[in-house]
Amino acid sequence: MFAYILRRLAFAAVTLWLATLLVFGALLLIPGNPAQAILGIDATPADVAALEHRLGLDKPPLERYLNWLGGVLRGDLGQSIRYETSISGLIVARLGITLPIVIAALLLATLIAVPLGILAARRVGSWADIAVSLGSLVGIVLPSFWAGLMFIYIFIVWLKLPLPSSFPIGGWKDPARAIAALVLPVLTVGLASSSLLVRLVRGSVLEVLHQDYVRTALAKGLSERVVLYKHALRNAALPVVTVLGLEFAQLLIATVVVETVFGIPGLGSLSLLAISARDYPLVQGVVLTIAAFIVLLNLIVDLLYALLDPRVSYA
Structure with missing residues (x-):
């Protein structure tokens, strides 16, 4: 019974890790620039660049994922753009x-x-x-x-x-x-x-x-x-x-x-x-x-x- 519980826990952990990949990958698949989509078509290039830096979009995808995953493991899901407060x-x-x-x-x-x-x-x-x-x-x-x-x-x-x-x-x-x-x-x-x-x-x-x-x-x-x-x-x-x-x-x-x-x-x-x-x-x-x-x-x-x-x- 104990071994069965450990296997199910391991399977759940792997499934949750795959879920983080899918959730993060979905953001990468959004057509266009996410920062531009958030700010609208009237945003200046400087505003877009500033939001990209704030969201970490100017970094390589792997580095962004690892940073985000590290925050998830700590219970930190980042900051909300609309509410300007902790998402968690x-x-x-x-x-x-x-x-x-x-x-x-x-x-x-x-x-x-x-x-x-x-x-x-x-x-x-x-x-x-x-x-x-x-x-x-x-x-x-x-x-x-x-x-x-x-x-x-x-x-x-x-x-x-x-x-x-x-x-x-x-x-x-x-x-x-x-x-x-x-x-x-x-x-x-x-x-x-x-x-x-x-x-x-x-x-x-x-x-x-x-x-x-x-x-x-x-x-x-x-x-x-x-x-x-x-x-x-x-x-x-x-x-x-x-x-x-x-x-x-x-x-x-x-x-x-x-x-x-x-x-x-x-x-x-x-x-x-x-x-x-x-x-x-x-x-x-x-x-x-x-x-x-x-x-x-x-x-x-x-x-x-x-x-x-x-x-x-x-x-």
């Missing part, structure tokens, strides 16, 4: 808003999807199964921005609930208001994620219920509830764990839409501002951060697989 500090501050949304949304999605998926699998072909399947299909096809706008209209305009329509300027200095401001974004993201998860849970449980060991356990006289929750559900959880890990990473990217609708200053809105302002160092830092989360989550999923399924080989 900006990302950490925005993650403090985005991560609670993603974590709470996935928790909500799991609490919704697992019971409904099990119900649909146990009552396959019934009205309950049809209703769950139709509801999940509607949740999948509805755009998240439209659902967010409808939630604003229903809960704030129509029901007049005392929910903030945007995140407070003071951030988490006012925890009650900050949490209230995240209720609708979490609901929007959580319901969208649960629509996909409920279909996955239903299909996974349905497949496991037709396995030989389940039929054998039922034939021995064990109740359906005991067989389902003690034997079948653990194996059915394997694909769900995989999708949850991927969904977590996906939501870090997809929150740009929800954060824009609800006025949430999170990582998604930061990436949008960085792209619109052509703040390439900030874009580079945000992309690398998301890539690091994807690598970390894949590592966690691999380790959870080994815990959930004894058939996973440690050799």
Whole structure:
């Protein structure tokens, strides 16, 4: 087990290093002069040269990459051009808003999807199964921005609930208001994620219920509830764990839409501002951060697989 963990950690480290190559290489592939693109066509050659020197663009690519990689290893992603401050500090501050949304949304999605998926699998072909399947299909096809706008209209305009329509300027200095401001974004993201998860849970449980060991356990006289929750559900959880890990990473990217609708200053809105302002160092830092989360989550999923399924080989 220990050797297996070390191998997965080494693989994750190599993957993250390759991600730094891809992120840095993408900046090199941008057509034209990045400094000229940032400053615009009206910039003077002196201004362009000054920005190139500030960003280190006047150095050879290999030297620039090694300098940037050294900063990444120290937790320093450079300086933002738009905000003129540390990129690492900006990302950490925005993650403090985005991560609670993603974590709470996935928790909500799991609490919704697992019971409904099990119900649909146990009552396959019934009205309950049809209703769950139709509801999940509607949740999948509805755009998240439209659902967010409808939630604003229903809960704030129509029901007049005392929910903030945007995140407070003071951030988490006012925890009650900050949490209230995240209720609708979490609901929007959580319901969208649960629509996909409920279909996955239903299909996974349905497949496991037709396995030989389940039929054998039922034939021995064990109740359906005991067989389902003690034997079948653990194996059915394997694909769900995989999708949850991927969904977590996906939501870090997809929150740009929800954060824009609800006025949430999170990582998604930061990436949008960085792209619109052509703040390439900030874009580079945000992309690398998301890539690091994807690598970390894949590592966690691999380790959870080994815990959930004894058939996973440690050799």
